[in-house]
Amino acid sequence: MPYRVVLIGAGIISRNHLNAIRQMKELSAAAVADIDEERGRTVSGEYGIAYYSNYKEMIRIEKPDIVIIALPHFLHEECAIWCAAQGCHLLLEKPMALNVKQCDAILGAARASGVKLMVGHTQHYWPANLLAKTFIESGVLGKLLAIQDTRHLYYFSEHRPAWFLDKAKAGGGILMNLGAHSIDKIQWLTGSRIKKVKAALSYEGTRGNVEGSGCIFLETSSGVSAVIVQSGYAGVARDETELIFTQGMIRLVSAKGMWVSRDGRYEEVKPPCSADPFVLQFEDLLQAIRQDAEPGSTGEYARSVIAALEAVYRSDEMGVEQTLDTE
Ligand SMILES: NC(=O)c1ccc[n+]([C@@H]2O[C@H](COP(=O)([O-])OP(=O)(O)OC[C@H]3O[C@@H](n4cnc5c(N)ncnc54)[C@H](O)[C@@H]3O)[C@@H](O)[C@H]2O)c1
Structure with a gap:
């Protein structure tokens, strides 16, 4: 069974993630959440996935294995902490958070829930x-x-x-x-x-x-x-x-x-x-989940940035x- 993935934030970077998921049989995109209904419904229609206006409702209903957080930077901390507490592995877009204090709070939440945390340092x-x-x-x-x-x-x-x-x-x-x-x-x-x-x-x-x-x-x-x-x-x-x-x-x-x-x-x-970097990024996260190892770009690493x-x-x-x- 492929891992179920949901995306929070249907903005500029959303399609890079969803296009990568389309190329991977190990992953299946289930839904997208965005407070901007037009944007969310457009992405949902393009990729044939469900749309939610509220990401918490999406996660409660869809019960995903992996959450991609592609939100404005000031929302990374609260969203990552909440999603980690639901037991979801996290692909959190860069930059990890607004400051080191927020990074530490995210790191603590991921550790407490035992979920994998990867930050999207696509370089x-x-x-x-x-x-x-x-x-x-x-x-x-x-x-x-x-x-x-x-x-x-x-x-x-x-x-x-x-x-x-x-x-x-x-x-x-x-x-x-x-x-x-x-x-x-x-x-x-x-x-x-x-x-x-x-x-x-x-x-x-x-x-x-x-x-x-x-x-x-x-x-x-x-x-x-x-x-x-x-x-x-x-x-x-x-x-x-x-x-x-x-x-x-x-x-x-x-x-x-x-x-x-x-x-x-x-x-x-x-x-x-010549692989799509977003595919390689997901492969790294999948390996970390399967082998209970750390991905290439850990939360600790992203904190150093x-x-x-x-x-x-x-x-x-x-x-x-x-x-x-x-x-
Ligand atoms: N890895 C890369 O190369 C790369 C490239 C571009 C952007 N990014 C990062 O991706 C993240 C998103 O950037 P973007 O360019 O897509 O921004 P964006 O503004 O285009 O998209 C953000 C989306 O989040 C939605 N949103 C805001 N509050 C929300 C909430 N509470 N619940 C649900 N949705 C909400 C907005 O409506 C918007 O559609 C940022 O961290 C950015 O730095 C990374």
Whole structure:
């Protein structure tokens, strides 16, 4: 029998999850809940699943094995705690919560109920990222010294849901949302944690009260230096990561691929697998459930991303470098 899955939040990311479930015989999507009836019913119709306006009612009636939580960030904590208490395994979207205190409350609830908690750090499942990690670990390009991560995306578009631009609901702007991916990527690729952070943010957006750009200098516990530059203002969209080694470089272009340079020019190296990252993410969660093991992106790991993001905002406010406890 396939595992029954329900989805809370029929927003932008909902279809990535439901399309992945469609490709997997081990999973069956049962229902979606959203307080926005039109949105919820549209997704329910597209995927032939039930619609509920109230997620608690959905879970009481559908009794799912797995719940995907794809809600605005300020609702992650209360929803994850409630769902864990119902005995459901959780795929909680990134960023885990608004702050470390909320992460700890979610971790405590998952532990108390004995359910698996995975946070949707999808960077771990992009085929080009997986390939880059094998290059780093094999040492074929020598020692990894530095990472430069660039993300530009017009963040204040009229199409962006308003909660993303409200600090109380989103926890921050482009850095909380997309910076979470950058910090995760740096930690996961290097197999280490962010140890030092110095950040300068700007608040020049046309909507809301969140930051619209950031320049962050980081150091990992493994000794790699990294720079994240993000702009949510006008310009050309970009999502690239450059890895600098002693004997070459790797360029990752999100959702496009990986290029390697040893002698003055970049050549594309195709990843051996081209699987949908959301399928790989579910496979990881399923393995953790079946083997009573931990998934690749645990709640404890996701908490470390939030701790680094808290340090980013603290560093900008105080104007000084922040050191994180990585023990
Ligand atoms: N992994 C990724 O690459 C990725 C990409 C995009 C978004 N995300 C994350 O996914 C989450 C959702 O983002 P989104 O872009 O889909 O947002 P969204 O605003 O498009 O969707 C959120 C949905 O939640 C619904 N909602 C709000 N309160 C609710 C409640 N109490 N009960 C039921 N439904 C409720 C809203 O009506 C909305 O439809 C966020 O955590 C975001 O950061 C992750």
